Amino acid sequence: MLEPKAVRRLEVITGTGGRRRFPDDEKARIVEETLVPGAVISAVARQHGLTPQQLFTWRRQALKRSKVEPPSFVPAVVEAAVAAKPVRQSRSGKRVRTLDGGMGTIEVEIAGVSVRIARGADVKAVAAVMTALTAAR
Numbered sequence: 001m002l003e004p005k006a007v008r009r010l011e012v013i014t015g016t017g018g019r020r021r022f023p024d025d026e027k028a029r030i031v032e033e034t035l036v037p038g039a040v041i042s043a044v045a046r047q048h049g050l051t052p053q054q055l056f057t058w059r060r061q062a063l064k065r066s067k068v069e070p071p072s073f074v075p076a077v078v079e080a081a082v083a084a085k086p087v088r089q090s091r092s093g094k095r096v097r098t099l100d101g102g103m104g105t106i107e108v109e110i111a112g113v114s115v116r117i118a119r120g121a122d123v124k125a126v127a128a129v130m131t132a133l134t135a136a137r
Contacts, residue, residue: 030055031062110134
């Protein structure tokens with residue numbers, strides 16, 4: 001019969017000890033933390049017991065899944081241009097070509113709403129209208 005020996009050293013292993021599985025919603029939450037301006041990926045990874053490489057892989061996978069359909073193109077309809085007025089001399093002696101009022105007008109139709117943008121339109125106003133129309137879709 002063997003006599004029991006005294007245990008001299010006992011090592012406690014903490015951690016998972018195997019491959020951990022993260023639910024998709026938890027992965028998404030952790031990846032969102034890395035998208036905050038000023039976030040350091042290695043710090044976020046350390047906070048959740050991950051390696052930065054694993055977190056970068058999750059980010060890459062999330063970007064692949066979130067890719068939206070490429071924008072669809074619509075046909076452009078070009079109408080006959082209004083003829084330009086003849087070239088004239090300006091007071092400074094430079095040749096100037098003046099255009100009729102119809103030139104440079106763009107018409108955009110989104111969600112059944114038609115918007116005409118004339119030459120010289122305020123860029124911020126046009127951007128605001130386009131944003132409002134696309135948000136309404």
